Amino acid sequence: MQLDQLKSLVGSVNSRRILDLFGADSNRAQGFSASTGDLLFDYSKTQIDDDIRAALIRLCDKVNLSDRRAAMFAGDKINETEGRAVLHTALRNLDGGPVEVDGQDVMPDVLDTLQRMRVFAEEVRGGTITGTGGSFTDVVNIGIGGSDLGPVMATHALAPYHDGPRLHYVSNVDGAQIADTLRPLDPTRTLVIVASKTFTTIETMTNARTARAWMIDGGGDPAQQFAAVSSAVDKTQAFGIPEARVFGFADWVGGRYSVWGPVGLPVMIAVGSNAFDAFLRGGQAMDLHFQSAEWIENMPVMLALVGVWHRQVIGHTSRAVLPYDQRLVRLPAYFQQLEMESNGKSVAMDGSALTMPSGPVVWGEPGTNGQHAFYQLIHQGTDVIPCEFMVAANGHEPELVHHHHLLLANCLAQSEALMQGRSLDEARARMAEQGLTGAELERQARHRVFSGDRPSTTLIYPQLTPYVLGQIIALYEHRVFVEGVLLGINSFDQWGVELGKELATSLGPIVEGEVSAKGKDGSTAALVGYALRHRD
Numbered sequence: 001m002q003l004d005q006l007k008s009l010v011g012s013v014n015s016r017r018i019l020d021l022f023g024a025d026s027n028r029a030q031g032f033s034a035s036t037g038d039l040l041f042d043y044s045k046t047q048i049d050d051d052i053r054a055a056l057i058r059l060c061d062k063v064n065l066s067d068r069r070a071a072m073f074a075g076d077k078i079n080e081t082e083g084r085a086v087l088h089t090a091l092r093n094l095d096g097g098p099v100e101v102d103g104q105d106v107m108p109d110v111l112d113t114l115q116r117m118r119v120f121a122e123e124v125r126g127g128t129i130t131g132t133g134g135s136f137t138d139v140v141n142i143g144i145g146g147s148d149l150g151p152v153m154a155t156h157a158l159a160p161y162h163d164g165p166r167l168h169y170v171s172n173v174d175g176a177q178i179a180d181t182l183r184p185l186d187p188t189r190t191l192v193i194v195a196s197k198t199f200t201t202i203e204t205m206t207n208a209r210t211a212r213a214w215m216i217d218g219g220g221d222p223a224q225q226f227a228a229v230s231s232a233v234d235k236t237q238a239f240g241i242p243e244a245r246v247f248g249f250a251d252w253v254g255g256r257y258s259v260w261g262p263v264g265l266p267v268m269i270a271v272g273s274n275a276f277d278a279f280l281r282g283g284q285a286m287d288l289h290f291q292s293a294e295w296i297e298n299m300p301v302m303l304a305l306v307g308v309w310h311r312q313v314i315g316h317t318s319r320a321v322l323p324y325d326q327r328l329v330r331l332p333a334y335f336q337q338l339e340m341e342s343n344g345k346s347v348a349m350d351g352s353a354l355t356m357p358s359g360p361v362v363w364g365e366p367g368t369n370g371q372h373a374f375y376q377l378i379h380q381g382t383d384v385i386p387c388e389f390m391v392a393a394n395g396h397e398p399e400l401v402h403h404h405h406l407l408l409a410n411c412l413a414q415s416e417a418l419m420q421g422r423s424l425d426e427a428r429a430r431m432a433e434q435g436l437t438g439a440e441l442e443r444q445a446r447h448r449v450f451s452g453d454r455p456s457t458t459l460i461y462p463q464l465t466p467y468v469l470g471q472i473i474a475l476y477e478h479r480v481f482v483e484g485v486l487l488g489i490n491s492f493d494q495w496g497v498e499l500g501k502e503l504a505t506s507l508g509p510i511v512e513g514e515v516s517a518k519g520k521d522g523s524t525a526a527l528v529g530y531a532l533r534h535r536d
């Protein structure tokens, strides 16, 4: 990426404030936003001006973004370190054309599996498929990472549409989670979905075996009450899950991009196949926009360029994602995997060291809760944290519309406050109004200064419907892709998670007390020693 020219533009922004840009251009809000369908992405409350934007957009051509995008949608093996295509977009290509991998159209299989999911989900919802004790009251999804975060996030997000059985998610190998989840459930009326792309993930397989034993002990029947979601169909059969209850997907669906396919099965059971279709259609609409809009009007591209401006050009190390939408409570966690597992890399595609910072730390919480916790640092801390606000024009509770108005007002107030700030003179005037004078006035005023000029973007949408959720998730997926192309990295592998897994395997017998910790570093050996001495 040619960052030099952009770095030289940073100097120009030091001498002005974001607010000045609004003074100089009465149409700034319109000019520095992108819209598609019903979504509006406003990035006018950043330092990006015409020159900076033009330089950022030039980067897209420098890295041949349109060819890379075409390669992804065409099924080329752009995940080079794993030799795989990247085709989660095929999962939502509902009435699109053929998509070929190795000369083979994958769409018939995708649509066939989707249809099987619809039939199964509706049979579970309608009570045609039952447990030994009757229709399913509860569904437990066992999976971790991409086999958990997407469906958990979507289940929370689509709560107003949830009219199927209750859903529970077990991800952690900590027995506390599965114990607490299963305790109140009826083993004869619970469906367990084991979701694992590889069907080897130790946490998931351990939890799946525990759930199976619990079901058998309680009079349920795993042959009737287990389903599996995986790209390793042979392993699901070895686990004993009947073929008719296995929903497979190909290796060209990355775990963190998999909610659109069989991994989304629990969501489909919760909200029904029509609502799930609307989610897919939202994703597909964003795909079409991403493929056709000019860079300057292209929402994922502009979202990515704002990200690159803040992280790689200016150097801010993190960004906060702040949905003013309680039902997006798990969206920050979902984005953490999507963005940090995809772009947290220090090696370029060709194996050379990255010459610029990798993707940023992504974190956040729903507003307004965050306001009463960490916004202090966002407003007055020494680090600038670019904020990505999200909010709906409408809630789902018409009888509580006054709540929604307050929510919206708070969201808008935060981005306004971050940009506007409060000067020392304004703070002094306030202190004077309260009767303070002299050194005390000065001291108190200084604590009440807000530097302002802190960047934020706002994504606003009509209402959090399945269709809108699909648009938002696909928007961020493509943002990650564009940022990855600009960085020259492979956004679709995750070698950084391997070492810890290998060491956990080698530590297993040591923690069991079967093998000595000799050879481990002093700290690890001492911690094992403590655990063994204190074992009940």
Ligand SMILES: O=P(O)(O)OC[C@H]1O[C@H](O)[C@H](O)[C@@H](O)[C@@H]1O
Residues within 6 Å of the ligand: 144, 145, 146, 147, 195, 196, 197, 198, 199, 200, 201, 204, 255, 256, 341, 494, 497
């Ligand atoms: O779906 P699974 O194969 O069980 O994998 C679950 C998760 O585990 C891994 O460690 C990866 O880092 C994730 O990308 C993946 O989503």
